[in-house]
Amino acid sequence: MDTTGADNAMYALRDIPGKGKGLVATRDIPKGTRILSEQPLIAVPFGKSAKWRGNFIAQQLKALKKKQRDTFLSMPNKLPFIDSETRYVGIFETNSLPADDELRKKKAIFPEACRINHDCDDNAMKMWNENIKRHTVHAMRDIHAGEEITLSYEPYYSNRQTRQKSLRKNFGFTCSCRACSLPDEQSEERDRKLDQIRSLIQRYNEPPCSCTSCPDFTLLSYLDGRVRIYRDLDRDDWHTASAYAEAVSLTIARSDLARGRVFAQKAAAIWTTILGSDSTRAIKYADLARDPSTHEKYGTSSVWRTAVSEVPQGLGPDDFDNWLWRREKPKVVVPKILLPPTQPFFSAFSDLPRNTDVCSDGSSKKRRHWCFLGEILEPVFILPFDLEVVDIHNKKTKVHFYTEGAGTEIDASQHQPGHTVAIIDATRYDFKFGPPGIRHKDPQMIKIFPLRLTTFLSMSSEVHRLSMPQDNDMRTCHGCGNDAVAASMKRCTGCWSLWYCNKDCQKVGWTLKFHKFNCKALSDPDLRGLFLTEWEKVQDSVSFPLKVSNGPC
Template sequence: MPSTTDNKMYVIQDVPGKGKGFIASQKIPMGTRILCEEHLITFPETGNEADIKTTIARQVNALPQDQQDMFLSMPNIHPYKTDTERYFGIVRTVSLPIEDAKGQNPAGAIFVEACRINHACDNNAQKGWNANIERFTVHALRDIEKDEEITVYYLGKVTKRETRQAVLKERFGFVCTCRLCSLPPEESHESDKRLEEILRLDRAIEQGGLKGILSRPLQTLRYVERIVQLYKEDNPHDAGLPRAYIDAAQIFIANGDLARGKVMMERAVAGWVVSGGDDCTQVMENKPFIYEPSKHPLFGYNDTWRTAVGDVPADLNENDFEDWLWRRDKPKPAHPSGTVSPLRNRTPFPSFQELPDDKGIDPRYFGQPNEEGVYEQTRHWCFLGEIVNHFTERRLQLELKDVAGRMAHLIYVTVQLEGELGAALAETGHTVAVLYAKLTKYAQIVPASLDALLTLSDEFEELASVQEGTRMCHGCGKKGTSMQWCGRCLTFWYCSKACQEMGWKNKGHKNICRLVKDADFLGLMKLNSAEFSGKVRFHLGTSGA
């Protein structure tokens, strides 16, 4: 593995308006590892500030003089009166995040060279801690020309210009003048709209969680497809693109589609190889699923879209392949002439599972957000369901079969609509048509009996909580401060591998692990009835009117 001193592709020199920076001394091809560096000092990310300052000062004072000089030459935007405050100010200004191989025990660190790389919102390189080799690495996201400055992105996800500028000014004390921040107002506005839409769609996918993947796979896939499209329009080299592909892979694998899951996994891994190297955690964890996607933890939940790994078509052109990959199913002709009957088109006439929800951001039916952030409807749609059962119990209730042949459970019709429809028309074999039907999220099915759910709630309160740093082992019941949690549900704690096996085999964790990590169950556990600022919906955590 290259070090920071061998085969350097850059020089550190003054950059106008930025102080020191990295300048490419040769052309650097996309995916090249530019930097691979050990840390100079480390410190805990959380804890008592006085203790953190003491930890930092002790390490700095123990450094050889040349390394102390390197540390003290780093930027510091915070005022200080003592050496300890000076050290702490430097750390607050330029430190970088690290963690262990399991993604736990987050900490901060100082690196002699990595901490000097300047920021750009349209960065050409990706920084990151590689826990597998315990080095901080920087990789070229695209080809970098000789004499071009090498830049990374200091923040998390790329947000609109106003937000980026405010955070950069507050946290790092500078105003960014990169290409993205210097666009003409109209172009900057269009870029901001794309970036804000990515964030909204990301939140919708995250809030949907596993239930969204399983119960609304096509809609969730359309969210991901739109994110990929937006990234390609705004910055095709964005390091967030592999995350979108892995979301798509998980949607397919969870619903039994191993062929498409394999292709999406290949795209995600290829992106992470570019941004983090073939030894980074994301590549090491996900590359095996390219060859055996059925080994993925999400496989087996559903088989709605079942395909085999070898079902990837080999005779399609690029456009047709993308149509196949994203399940852009074209309406199938049902007439000898080859024309498509309008009612067989599943976009304007979706099945129950394919209906948009009440967030109003489904890209099939809504365009880009307006100035108020509201997605404007761009097309009509209508839900069709054949009545297979009906009864009246204060309200007319209908059980329907949708265009996919699946049961749509019960639709409860309001008194007003009941009068408009006429109860006499509610006969088995008749069809209900509902314009602009949407799914709301005030009800959900939990895969457990009520008694089991209440029992789990009792255990959750005792075993998943942390009291003054002390946790309880689910296996033996002992309390302590040094424990590891279940790697699947990230909720129950164990003091040893033997206790984890005991909890799994003898104390029922095998049967409840999947439920414990369910977003709706966790949301119910954390729902505070007395703190009401607006209705919530399943998936819990989203708010609405």
């Protein structure tokens, strides 16, 4: 929705507490509205000396009407000056905005736009429109009457500490906007996502790792990750459109016209909203959406070849996104398997207590200890770490690392797809920016086992059934399945978990019942501890490594 001119009473210049003057909406401004469209009052090219710029500005000031000169001279100046020309340069440098698409050729004073104040969670987007030779400002979201119209002077993905430092150094103020005033936990959550965006941008621009078997899929997953985070943060802005634009180039270069068209449509929609339908970028991506084969990189490779007509129809939003981003189909990791009723220790995400329901000693109102289990679905390529896992109820969730090392304390060989994550006393956490998940903070409460979740659970069931003593100290032989007095049996000295009548039974268990594999896994005392500890009797705090003995715990 494009409307121009200051006389439409969309905004007014008003005093803003702690900020001086600023623009305030005088009526509700819908998302996508063109709030401002201004020609330069004074323009100066880059690369000139301060003396030259002072003289050049003075010449332009003389040509202005008195009201225009007064407008310029009333603007703030953060730089010292010794005469009128150095004062002009100070005012110009304090308030000027880019006046070309390249951002490095020319800056200018725009009397209205230059009055727009900073907010780290801005609601408007500024940009020079080369097609109409004007500086435009658009509403990035609905702006309510009485709300200040704001821009961000800092890159959106800068965390609070970085933003505050830069704003104090470059603009001389300490920001107290909504984003900078969030409660500590919410601020940490937001900063964490911004750090992840930077990590993904860096990864995308790096040469692909030689260990990556499918670099094209990896690059697309980086863009997918960025868009998901922007969605969590409820941002449809320049950075979101840029991610879609990069996806356009990536897919069309590999001859995937179907996805290239969809990505171009998404990019064009955002560019139109935040820059206007007459902007260079909106026009470019609208043209590519009509005919993606006109992209300069089309046909560089044919590895993903599709026709524009191959966009699937009738899919729900999640399924369509899975197709668009070439995500692997969701896996059903755990078949319908029941945990032994005597071992309710292992939990799905839906079984976890909320973090607000946990007592000061770490226990919940229902039990002292529990353990979340999830199989890792995707490789980790983002810092801080997020592990997407599927739990024992076949439901996907994410483990978000809030540890001091942000997840780097876990060796890369461990956090691999198909490995099982165990987190003692994990809790459900309701995040402000994104769906509920696990907020993992203590590195001693997590361990990753190189086992599929189904293998982990079946092994747990088997060990619990065969290792725990029965009445009269009877045991069940893993080889033949018969019960005998423990004193007459031999225990596997590799894992200290299973019992055998004799060497023949042990051979049967080793070869026909796959104990050769299980024995190696069960040599890990933490795995045995999870299986064999009588958790309902444990009252003390626990963490990894678990304190276990060679035998039932």
